[in-house]
Amino acid sequence: MSLSPALLEWMQPRLNQVEQALNLWIDAAAPAQLGQAMRYAVLDGGKRLRPLLVMATAQALGDATSDDAVMRAACALELIHAYSLVHDDMPCMDNDVLRRGKPTVHVQFGQAQALLAGDALQSLAFELLTPEEGDAAVQARCCALLARASGYWGMAGGQAIDLAHVGQRMTLENLQQMHRLKTGALLLCGVQMGAACAGFSQGPVWHALERFGQTLGLAFQVVDDVLDVTSDSMTLGKTAGKDAQAEKPTYVSALGLDKAQAWADELAVQAHQALTDTGLPEEPLITLRELTRWVVQRKH
Amino acid sequence: MSLSPALLEWMQPRLNQVEQALNLWIDAAAPAQLGQAMRYAVLDGGKRLRPLLVMATAQALGDATSDDAVMRAACALELIHAYSLVHDDMPCMDNDVLRRGKPTVHVQFGQAQALLAGDALQSLAFELLTPEEGDAAVQARCCALLARASGYWGMAGGQAIDLAHVGQRMTLENLQQMHRLKTGALLLCGVQMGAACAGFSQGPVWHALERFGQTLGLAFQVVDDVLDVTSDSMTLGKTAGKDAQAEKPTYVSALGLDKAQAWADELAVQAHQALTDTGLPEEPLITLRELTRWVVQRKH
Numbered sequence: 129m130s131l132s133p134a135l136l137e138w139m140q141p142r143l144n145q146v147e148q149a150l151n152l153w154i155d156a157a158a159p160a161q162l163g164q165a166m167r168y169a170v171l172d173g174g175k176r177l178r179p180l181l182v183m184a185t186a187q188a189l190g191d192a193t194s195d196d197a198v199m200r201a202a203c204a205l206e207l208i209h210a211y212s213l214v215h216d217d218m219p220c221m222d223n224d225v226l227r228r229g230k231p232t233v234h235v236q237f238g239q240a241q242a243l244l245a246g247d248a249l250q251s252l253a254f255e256l257l258t259p260e261e262g263d264a265a266v267q268a269r270c271c272a273l274l275a276r277a278s279g280y281w282g283m284a285g286g287q288a289i290d291l292a293h294v295g296q297r298m299t300l301e302n303l304q305q306m307h308r309l310k311t312g313a314l315l316l317c318g319v320q321m322g323a324a325c326a327g328f329s330q331g332p333v334w335h336a337l338e339r340f341g342q343t344l345g346l347a348f349q350v351v352d353d354v355l356d357v358t359s360d361s362m363t364l365g366k367t368a369g370k371d372a373q374a375e376k377p378t379y380v381s382a383l384g385l386d387k388a389q390a391w392a393d394e395l396a397v398q399a400h401q402a403l404t405d406t407g408l409p410e411e412p413l414i415t416l417r418e419l420t421r422w423v424v425q426r427k428h
Numbered sequence: 429m430s431l432s433p434a435l436l437e438w439m440q441p442r443l444n445q446v447e448q449a450l451n452l453w454i455d456a457a458a459p460a461q462l463g464q465a466m467r468y469a470v471l472d473g474g475k476r477l478r479p480l481l482v483m484a485t486a487q488a489l490g491d492a493t494s495d496d497a498v499m500r501a502a503c504a505l506e507l508i509h510a511y512s513l514v515h516d517d518m519p520c521m522d523n524d525v526l527r528r529g530k531p532t533v534h535v536q537f538g539q540a541q542a543l544l545a546g547d548a549l550q551s552l553a554f555e556l557l558t559p560e561e562g563d564a565a566v567q568a569r570c571c572a573l574l575a576r577a578s579g580y581w582g583m584a585g586g587q588a589i590d591l592a593h594v595g596q597r598m599t600l601e602n603l604q605q606m607h608r609l610k611t612g613a614l615l616l617c618g619v620q621m622g623a624a625c626a627g628f629s630q631g632p633v634w635h636a637l638e639r640f641g642q643t644l645g646l647a648f649q650v651v652d653d654v655l656d657v658t659s660d661s662m663t664l665g666k667t668a669g670k671d672a673q674a675e676k677p678t679y680v681s682a683l684g685l686d687k688a689q690a691w692a693d694e695l696a697v698q699a700h701q702a703l704t705d706t707g708l709p710e711e712p713l714i715t716l717r718e719l720t721r722w723v724v725q726r727k728h
Contacts, residue, residue: 155581158585158588159581159586159589160589160591161592162585163580166580211547212547215543218520218543220538220539221540240520240521241588241591243515243518244588244591246547247511247512247546247547247578247584248579248580250551251575251578251579251580251582251584252575252579252580253575254571254572255576255579257571258569258571258575260572262568264564264567264568264569265564267568267571268558271558272555272559272560274554275551275552275553275554275555275557275558276551278548278551279551279552279555280462280466280551281455281458281459284462284544284547284548284551285458285459285462285548286459288458288459288460288461288462291541291544292460292461309459
């Protein structure tokens, strides 16, 4: 899918801002090339879907108490995502050598440095969320959301389930639980932090947005599994066919390609419905709707 | 050194509280044995010096706004320390098989699980710091302090310097920079978070306590290097002589054993002076003084 002109127009300046902020906030001078390895892992790559979700959600809610807080939440989330990729690519995990079209961090900098770079990216995420100036309540709330989404009942837990099931069949229910944690938790967290920056932490709008984030996260993973089968490494910027090769359970292996594709479309419908259920006027929701279409129709 | 009866009496109930809190807060039911690996890494072991520092500092300042906040800061710091040990022991780092008298986490659970357990322990630290109830300003401040102390300008940065200098001589100044980050940052953070829980974030008392924390951290590392040479694995609960074997620069290799020992004593004097410089009455400082003596005179 080519991006819609409206979404492109919204995205481009924001992608530039995110890149500039990350460039500013990841200190190249950090000791013994650690900053270099971290920058290599984060800069110049990735779709930046998670930061965009933070920004689009904050904007849908009439923007936030502070642009700085939104940008920090957006970048912190991207740092967590980037660290997870660095560790996930290591030889003791997926042992992958290609990521975002470049050699993976451990190939480029060695395993020990990759381990430390991932660790320090996680720390930096929480450092970004807590500058001296700013609304302490929003900061504490974003830290809580991000920590939970990253941890054992979030991304790390999902990866542990993944590890434990290589070469095994999983029920669709278990597969969904795995992905809800492994990929879904961070995408949901993007929506939650965007809402938190806009002062929301409960109520019907919050809950509808949570349902939106959960559904979008699931759709994202189903599409990821489909692309692993239907796309090639060049387009993906990472090794294609990897899941099948590693005998990992996926939605495609569980449902078949056609049904997986159809389910992704069904999830998109549900995500749009959740946005409608927020009761917000249609106009501020447009970007979240466009992002949803992009997630489901993307080719990499 | 045997612990003084006064320190023992102060420590024992607090060590029990820390153990109970960690036991409660690290969820054994987390997916696919991840919670088990994390509990294995943290429970039933370690001196708990860092949590004790948090508690002793908060107490020295007339105790804190909330006992819960102090306990959470204490345990969060211990989780960061524990995660760093898990990752540091992995084959791509120090490749150690013995820690706290037990097989290391990757020996017991496999490398992939050890990697994830370390990652999730770091997330859990920030989750502990940010419960829904509580003073948001203290929470945000503790997150900021802990993130900075853990990251590339703290512990992770110190480990990167360490990695980069295996087999090389270092100047005493570089060695000090490395340890200020690698070990010192978390010990200092214990003092800082204890003070933050008691409502301090600046002023002469804060700065004197920072100097105390820095000096204590340095003393701790000098003693660690001495013990690596003079003690045995059974007493240490980890492999002795490891630094020399790995050709790591240490204070002993830089200064010689006698001078390193003498310097540890000198640092203890400076730490006590910093406590005096807080201007606080002597009585509430007693426990911090006792902890300082313990750090310098410990045998493991």
